[in-house]
Amino acid sequence: MFENNVTRRGFVTGAAAVAGLAGLSTIAPGLAGAAPQTHDQHTEAEMATEAGALAMMTFQKIDGTPVYYWRSNRGNTTARNWQCTDAFYNALVAWIRDLRSLSSSYGSISYIVSAGFYVNKPGQHGAGTAMDLDHVRWSGGNTISPLDQAHASTNAAIRKRYLATEAVCRRRFRYVLDGWYNADHHDHIHSDFGGMPVRVLKDSESDTKFVQAVCNNFRGSGLVIDGIWGTNTQNAFNGLKSALGVTGDPHTSSSVWQSMCSKIATKGFANQNI
Known part of the structure; x- marks a missing residue:
């Protein structure tokens, strides 16, 4: 299932580790519905510490793509x-395959850059179920760099590409925190397993800000990006959904939301309005 640069390392330190090794749980107990950590800048020391509570695997590439x-x-x-x-x-493999497919006009993905996956701290990073994405480079020369605050770029095409990349993350990960979410995430896109399955929720600040940013950058909706799903946001979302030809309810159906994210990503990578 995994490429030859991946190894598995089990650390048995109590019931949680036993459950993980037995395949009884893919998410650390108590974290399935946990809110994401708002401050997740990681030090070398935190990332170098051995993972102790769950069975972890070690990798240098995701499905063949180097991670620097x-x-x-x-x-x-x-x-x-x-x-x-x-x-x-496994979710990372599905994610990068989605990214390759939806951005295929850019060529293959040469490498990605991350600020961390497992990190020795509480929350999803400490459970080994989170990724911080800093940068992506394609063989055709295109890049997207959350590390350089691409969400705030003066270039509309770069902002669309940022949102396209985020939309691909939202296909596979429930909690996705971006540069609009708060200052702690101005230089990376955080994705994790908390609150699965994937869908878009009106009471989620992160989801709402993503929808507001998409509507503004692809449709010129002029929304305040405040994380509040009010009448203006609902009307803009209805227009976005209709323009994309999405049927079904993305608030309750993972497949509908994933389809909507794919369509947003396709438009973003092509630098097209919706």
Whole structure:
């Protein structure tokens, strides 16, 4: 199932580890519905600490695509060992295959850059079920760089590409926090397993801000990006959904929401309005 640069490492330290090793749970107990951590900048020391509570696997690539670390050395292409759970790695494989498919006009994905997966701290990172995405580079020369605050770029095409990349994340991960969400996420896109399954919820600040940003950047809706799903946001969302030809309820159906995210991503990577 996994490429040859991936290894598994089990750390049995109590009931949670036993459950993880037995395949009884893909998400750490108590984290399935947990809210994401709002501050998730990670130090080298945190990422170097051994994972202790769950069975973790170690990888340097996701489905063959290298994953680099630039926080201490911009442009570094030294192979790095990352850790996450088996289940989260499977989701990462599905995610990067989605990204390849939906951005195929850019060429293959040369590499991605991350600020962390498993990190020795509470929350989804500590459970090995989170990713912080800093940068993506395609073989055709295109890039998207949350690390450089691409969400706030003066170039509309770059903002659309950022939202397209985020939309692909939202196909596979429930909690996705971006540069509009808060200042702690101005330089990366955080994705994790909390609150699965995927869908868009009106009472989610993160989901609402994403919808508001999409409506503004693809349709010129002029919404205040405040995370409040009011009448204006509902009307803009209805227009977005109709323009994309989405049927069904993305608030309750994962497949409908995933389809909607795919259509947003396709438009974003093509630099097209909706």
